[in-house]
Amino acid sequence: MGIVKTKDLTFEYIRRDEEGNVEGITTAVDHVNIDLQAGQFIAVLGHNGSGKSTLAKHFNALVSPTEGTVWVDGMDTKEDDKILDIRQTAGMVFQNPDNQIICTLVEEEVGFGPENIGVPTDEIWQRVADSLQAVGMYSFRKASPNKLSGGQKQRVAIAGIVAMKPKCIILDEPTAMLDPSGRKEVISVLHELNEKENVTIILITHYMEEVIDADRVFVMDAGKIMMEGTPRQIFSNVEHLKELRLDVPQVTELAYELKKAGVPLPDGILTKEEFTLALKRLVMQNGD
Amino acid sequence: MSIIVDKISYTYEIGTGFERQALKEVSCVIEKGEFIGLIGHTGSGKSTFIQHLNGLVKATSGAIYYDGEDIYDKDFDMRKLRSKVGLVFQYPEHQLFETDIFKDVCFGPKNLGLDRAETELRAFEALRLVGLDESLYYQSPFDLSGGQKRRVAIAGVLAMKPEVLILDEPTAGLDPKGRDDILDCVKKLQKETGITVILVSHSMEDVAKYVDRIMVMNDGILMYNGTPKEVFAHYKELEKIGLAAPQVTYIMNDLKNAGFDVDVSAITIEEAKTSILKALGKK
Amino acid sequence: MIRDITIGQYYQTKSVIHELDPRVKLMGTLVFIISLFLGKSVWMYLAVTAFLAVIIKLSNVPLKFIVKGLKAVLILIIFSAAFNLFLTDGEVVVRLWKLKITKEGIYQAVFMVIRLMYLIMGSSLMTLTTTPNNLTDGLEKSLGFLKVIKVPVHEIAMMMSIALRFIPILIEETDKIMKAQMARGADFENGNLVKRAKAMIPVLVPLFISAFRRANELAMAMEARCYHGSEGRTKMKPLKYKKNDRIAYGVLAAYLCAMIALNIFLGGRII
Numbered sequence: 001m002g003i004v005k006t007k008d009l010t011f012e013y014i015r016r017d018e019e020g021n022v023e024g025i026t027t028a029v030d031h032v033n034i035d036l037q038a039g040q041f042i043a044v045l046g047h048n049g050s051g052k053s054t055l056a057k058h059f060n061a062l063v064s065p066t067e068g069t070v071w072v073d074g075m076d077t078k079e080d081d082k083i084l085d086i087r088q089t090a091g092m093v094f095q096n097p098d099n100q101i102i103c104t105l106v107e108e109e110v111g112f113g114p115e116n117i118g119v120p121t122d123e124i125w126q127r128v129a130d131s132l133q134a135v136g137m138y139s140f141r142k143a144s145p146n147k148l149s150g151g152q153k154q155r156v157a158i159a160g161i162v163a164m165k166p167k168c169i170i171l172d173e174p175t176a177m178l179d180p181s182g183r184k185e186v187i188s189v190l191h192e193l194n195e196k197e198n199v200t201i202i203l204i205t206h207y208m209e210e211v212i213d214a215d216r217v218f219v220m221d222a223g224k225i226m227m228e229g230t231p232r233q234i235f236s237n238v239e240h241l242k243e244l245r246l247d248v249p250q251v252t253e254l255a256y257e258l259k260k261a262g263v264p265l266p267d268g269i270l271t272k273e274e275f276t277l278a279l280k281r282l283v284m285q286n287g288d
Numbered sequence: 289m290s291i292i293v294d295k296i297s298y299t300y301e302i303g304t305g306f307e308r309q310a311l312k313e314v315s316c317v318i319e320k321g322e323f324i325g326l327i328g329h330t331g332s333g334k335s336t337f338i339q340h341l342n343g344l345v346k347a348t349s350g351a352i353y354y355d356g357e358d359i360y361d362k363d364f365d366m367r368k369l370r371s372k373v374g375l376v377f378q379y380p381e382h383q384l385f386e387t388d389i390f391k392d393v394c395f396g397p398k399n400l401g402l403d404r405a406e407t408e409l410r411a412f413e414a415l416r417l418v419g420l421d422e423s424l425y426y427q428s429p430f431d432l433s434g435g436q437k438r439r440v441a442i443a444g445v446l447a448m449k450p451e452v453l454i455l456d457e458p459t460a461g462l463d464p465k466g467r468d469d470i471l472d473c474v475k476k477l478q479k480e481t482g483i484t485v486i487l488v489s490h491s492m493e494d495v496a497k498y499v500d501r502i503m504v505m506n507d508g509i510l511m512y513n514g515t516p517k518e519v520f521a522h523y524k525e526l527e528k529i530g531l532a533a534p535q536v537t538y539i540m541n542d543l544k545n546a547g548f549d550v551d552v553s554a555i556t557i558e559e560a561k562t563s564i565l566k567a568l569g570k571k
Numbered sequence: 572m573i574r575d576i577t578i579g580q581y582y583q584t585k586s587v588i589h590e591l592d593p594r595v596k597l598m599g600t601l602v603f604i605i606s607l608f609l610g611k612s613v614w615m616y617l618a619v620t621a622f623l624a625v626i627i628k629l630s631n632v633p634l635k636f637i638v639k640g641l642k643a644v645l646i647l648i649i650f651s652a653a654f655n656l657f658l659t660d661g662e663v664v665v666r667l668w669k670l671k672i673t674k675e676g677i678y679q680a681v682f683m684v685i686r687l688m689y690l691i692m693g694s695s696l697m698t699l700t701t702t703p704n705n706l707t708d709g710l711e712k713s714l715g716f717l718k719v720i721k722v723p724v725h726e727i728a729m730m731m732s733i734a735l736r737f738i739p740i741l742i743e744e745t746d747k748i749m750k751a752q753m754a755r756g757a758d759f760e761n762g763n764l765v766k767r768a769k770a771m772i773p774v775l776v777p778l779f780i781s782a783f784r785r786a787n788e789l790a791m792a793m794e795a796r797c798y799h800g801s802e803g804r805t806k807m808k809p810l811k812y813k814k815n816d817r818i819a820y821g822v823l824a825a826y827l828c829a830m831i832a833l834n835i836f837l838g839g840r841i842i
Contacts, residue, residue, distance in 0.1 A: 149331075383751040
């Protein structure tokens, strides 16, 4: 079993009108079966309202399934006495950096999680220093979070999770409110954590360029997993992605357009280097 | 109708010891009917700049002329300026407050002192322009999806019938389809009504696709002001200030270096496709 | 007016008082207030003044800054002075039409003004020298005994510190919403009181909605980080008494004893 596994996971919520009468039922997550491998960099794509955030909240036991089961590191999220262990194993970072920072000082913010799980004082200081270094924010430890940029705030939020020594970090659109340079900062910190500390990363996003270096990609729509595979496999399906309100990186789209115009390029080109190489090969073949 | 910005500077918190110069002698001309892209990293002064254009922030020095009139003149009607220059802030859906969508859109025209018939007419027109389904007009704005809420908020500014529409990152947080929908809608609006549009954006791909002219701000200075092709030709300088050119520009430069006879000034997929096909045909 | 309130503000500098444990400062404030209300004689007030002056000197906070806090309560001070001046019975000094001023009334009014002024100065001195987080920690620890009677001391302290963190964010948000509504033609500057209050609705509704959204998201983020109240929680920065704190407690005890002794010695005499 992987680090996170779901079986027939379904989540419904009941919509009510102003008098409290039931108006209807919305299925946010619809019979999802996934098995995520430890140590991987996993991306979940989907448009606004596709159910990807609700799915993510199940992995941290913030919501409980209507039907089906979620196991985090072998623990069933429906068992109440496991909740703290689950949350420590699978930490969660949210979209709005301002609404997840609790303390008035960076170092206290990072220490908040370890305090909650009863880590001794000396060890808290050690963990705070280590995790701030891991995200490159150590020199800001005495600063007020209000004075940081969006990217820096998200890095502090990530450090706050890292200090709890999780096996897995789930990030719910962590870059949606950041500018391009902030986005880059956050994504490169995540790859570093994945490679150096072997932390499993589950990144929920709708920025296509953040997905290119993932090990595995899931695409959601209407609460269901619609596509699953490596980035190359996923981005080979330009038409299907567009139907799901998504996009592909510009280079992939250019290659796709050229192919449509009769240039025999391979599917799923992800980087400009690949593109140049493929085009060179083509010219050489034709020249022979 | 044109806006002339003449060497405006703005300093924050004068006399507190925390002084910070947000704008340094910015000058430019904005002509009627233009579609302008304003780019720059966070803190470059672009938000401060756009707030000057409708008088929400007053320049420490310099002048702004709207249609030849000095907006800092004592007799100038600042409220009229605000109706002529519509400003849609970032995450504008956070400013919705009325019980139904239609009433919310009426807020702007009502503030202009228009009678009821005119107010409602304008609200209808604005909601139609942003392409919101008519069945939703009398629902609570808080029940809508993120993309729909944003359209309502934009309609709220359009209902004032501005001559200039400024949008501060109107696509932030939306999914790819939502982004395209909003920008297509703005482009259509600009073509149909001849309104001037200033689009603040972080996405070079969007800017390249939609605008006629790009202004680049860095550290309170207007660094570049020209057509997308002219500005993106400086992609190496743009990188130094935390920006970039669209990915297509990089691809074309790589191809050129690899010996392909392609046009390095291509900035959209369409242009790149044509140029590559041409180059391949020649070989 | 709002800018004049120094209560709750922190004045950053280095001093013996700044470095004291927050519990000592809380206790000190309490002792100071007791001594203030003990006094019924000029001599007592001289002693209290001397004590306050020494503390202010030690705190390195400019006197000007502390006095500024009084402006916000000036009206309250004037009113209570007037009440005492005109409504105290005793030996009549001056008679103005139907009002009479008595000797006792004069003393009462003067003492009341001094008491109120010192009360504000003393308590703002505590907040000026203690960071908000430190203060909440101190409160949580000092009021820990209330847990016995089921008062959620930890939760209250946590709420206080979160409120303090969100004040700047909400101020910024208010500014943003006001600007956005001004861009839609809203007018906050003209018109009478009713009109202006009505103009605030388009600001207050989005502000409340946003505050609730923030609260909701923050609660979820706290839960996700295993927050579950004070049970089994450790501290990154536990409060520990140092040498200066013990000395300060000694000084406070000595001061309180001296004041009580002085009070008994003076009896009911005013001068």
